Amino acid sequence: MAREEQQNKSLAAKAAWPLLVLTAALQAYSGLSFVAYFFMGVLNPASGPGGWTAATMGGLQSVAAVVAFVLAARRDLRGATLAVAGSMMLGWLSTLPSVVEQGLNFHGDDKVTPVIFVVSPLLAIAAATLAWRNVYPIAAALIVSAMTFVGILVVIAFAIVIAMYGF
Structure with missing residues (x-):
């Protein structure tokens, strides 16, 4: 019975795992880049407590991404999706x-960054809700990996x- 279940996986189920792992890897890299400011000699990366907030959240984002790796290695789709969504929210x-x-600045030259700033938490919340309720775990994994797939x-x-x- 378990063997038939393994053979009947859809393309979405097969694509969800690599995208989830890749998203966790990019989230870990992003979080570590915020923490790296202090090791690169930048003592105050932002004015006031903002720099410390960014570094702390970056460290927590990396920890959540590592948790997602561990849960993905254990083949826990729901847990890995929740961890990646948490990592996205911390980022x-x-x-x-x-x-x-x-x-x-929605009217500036870079119109993509403000849109990403608004869409990213919405995708993370939607995916976390679906994963938490365990309604559509594959859809939740694909939603949380949507930004990575578009990238x-x-x-x-x-x-x-x-x-x-050419260039």
Whole structure:
């Protein structure tokens, strides 16, 4: 019976695991980059307590991403999805001090960053809700990995454009 269950996995179920692990890896890297400011000689990365908040949240984001790795290795889709969603929320919280200080510019040249700032927590909350209720665990894993998947598609499209037209 378990063997039939393994063979009947859909493409979405097969794609959820690598995307979840890749998202956890990128979240760990992002969190460690916030913590690395203090080891690179930048004593005050932001004014006031904002720098310490970013570093603390970055460290917690890395810990949540490592928990996601452990849960993914144990093949716990629900737990890994919740850990990645928590890591995404901690990463979002680490950006709050700079957003409060500088604001979001929806009319500037970079229109993607404010949209990501708004969409990222919504995706994390939606995925965490689905994973917590254990309603659609594969959909939850795909939702929490959506930003990573879009990023991969952008890199592939950029590489194709560079290959076709050059730099």
